[in-house]
Amino acid sequence: MDSRGQGDFARDSQGRPILDRYGRPVRARRQAAQRPTPPRRTSPPADSTRIFPAQPGPAAPRQQFPPAAPRQQFPPRPQNQPSPQAYQHPGHIGHVPQELPQVVNTQGPPQRPRRRLPRIRLRPRGCLGSLFTMFAVILVLVGAVTLWADSQLNRVDATPEARVSNTAGTNWLLVGSDSRQGLSEEDINRLGTGGDIGVGRTDTIMVLHLPRSGEPTLLSIPRDSYVNIPGWGMDKINAAFTVGGPELLAQTVEESTGLRVDHYAEIGMGGLANMVDAIGGVEMCPSEPIQDPLANLDIQAGCQEFDGATALGYVRTRATAMGDLDRVVRQREFFSALLSTATSPGTLLNPFRVIPMIGDAVGTFTVGEGDHVWHLGRLALAMRGGTQTETVPIATFADYDVGNVVIWDDYAAEELFSSLR
Known part of the structure; x- marks a missing residue:
């Protein structure tokens, strides 16, 4: 106090x-009430003799203490009332308000507020959100077009019954069919293909070997190669396609080369020409002029743009010095240039080219039962980085009962095939 x-x-x-x-x-601090100290009793003098007992006198009055001041009560502080330290004046330490409410805690010990975790927004904002949306739309469109294109492919059983053991890498059997089916009279006259002779011949037979690492190898097999056709004996290799279709042709190629065929792709004349026109043409650089009325071809030497009809005549003609051997070289050159143009950004990012290419060319492709359009895409992309080109080594030409045939150099051919296994 x-x-x-x-x-x-x-x-x-x-x-x-x-x-x-x-x-x-x-x-x-409250001070305890002080009680008065009673008077100390003193003993009588030694020489005095108490004769009478002490007479009780009047009692001393009891000391009275003022009543304790009542404890000052303050009303409870409202919930929104600040704590006492909020009343401190920063400039005057001794300043205190007239009345300070008493803090009464009726809710127990204070609880620590729970920390709210920030929300994770999956959708970006601003320009990033627009780009994300555009990218998602493009992915959906690409996926839809891919599935649609895969459904347009023609499929055939090209898996041989008797197969060679598995070999290294991945091997594609690529076939260019001589079929005129699906071509109108106008297309036949424009392309110079002649009448419809069915689906029984192949103008192009190639094996594309994709190693686990390194450059792919594109191997041309002359269609007049004299080989053994399982169940039919010795004949031209394209006769296997005539009598047994893709399955027998794949089996013949496997037994002749020792390479296991993993995928099969075939395209006809009309599909080849339409694909070239859809991508806006293919640039080729022939080393000599070629005139061939049978293939409807008349070109000069030097780099130039080929349309569909010119490209088809270029890969079909034999009107050069080496005949069929020159043709397989031109076929490899054209095939590489076609895939390079078809997979270039100028084609894939141009809807006016990529959509007609898919619509016109995909329907003319024939693939194996287990092959899909994304396998074809991987094939095309693998060849963009560079390709080694080879032709089965030739020993000589000969005339047999099946006509003029190509005889392989057995030793050199086996050495080439062994390097790809």
Whole structure:
């Protein structure tokens, strides 16, 4: 209690409440009521003799103490009332408001507020969100077009019944059919293909070997190669396609080369010409002029743009010095140039080229039962990085009962095939 004995707060000599370091008033300590000390009893003098007992006198009046001041009560602080330290004045330490509400905690110990985790927004905002949306739309469109194109492919059983053991890498058997089916009279006259002779011949037979690492190898097999056809004996290799279709042709190629055929792809004349026209033409650089009325071909030497009809005549003609051997070289050159143009950004990013190419060419492709359009895409992309080209080594030409045939150089051919196994 302060020196003046007023209130429950300690006060200084000027009557101002004393504050602690947090700015709160310091309560005064209650002092216990002091009881009066009774008078000490003294013994009588030694020489005195008590004759009569002490007469009781009047009782001393009991000391009266003032009543304790009542404890000052403060109303409970409202919920939105700030704590006492909020009343501290930053410029005057001794300043205290007239009334300080008493803090009464009726809710128990304070609880630590739960920290809310930030929400993760999966959708970007601003320009990034627009790019994300555009990218998602493009992916959906590409997926839809891919599935549609895969459904347009023609499929045939090209898996031989008797197969060679598995070999390294992946091997594609690529066939260019001589078929005129599906061509109109106008197309026949424009392309110079002659009448419809069915689906029984092949103008192009190639094996594309994709190693696990390194450049692919595109191997041409002359269609007049004299080989053994399983179940039919010795004949031209394209006769296997005539009598047994893709399955027998794949089996003949496997037994002749020792390479296991993993995928099969075939395209007809009309599909080849339409594909070239759809991508806007293919640039080729023939080393000599070629005139061939049978193939409807008349070109000069030097680099030039081929349309569909010119490209088809270029890969079909034999009107050069080496005949069929020159043709397989031109077929490899054209096939590489076609895939390079078809997979270039100028074609794939141009809807006016890629959509007609898919619509006109995909329907003319024939693949194996287990092959899909994404396998064809991998084939095309693998050849963009460069391709080694080979032709089965030739020993001589000969005339047999089946006509003029090509005889392989057995030793050199086996050495080439062994390098690809």
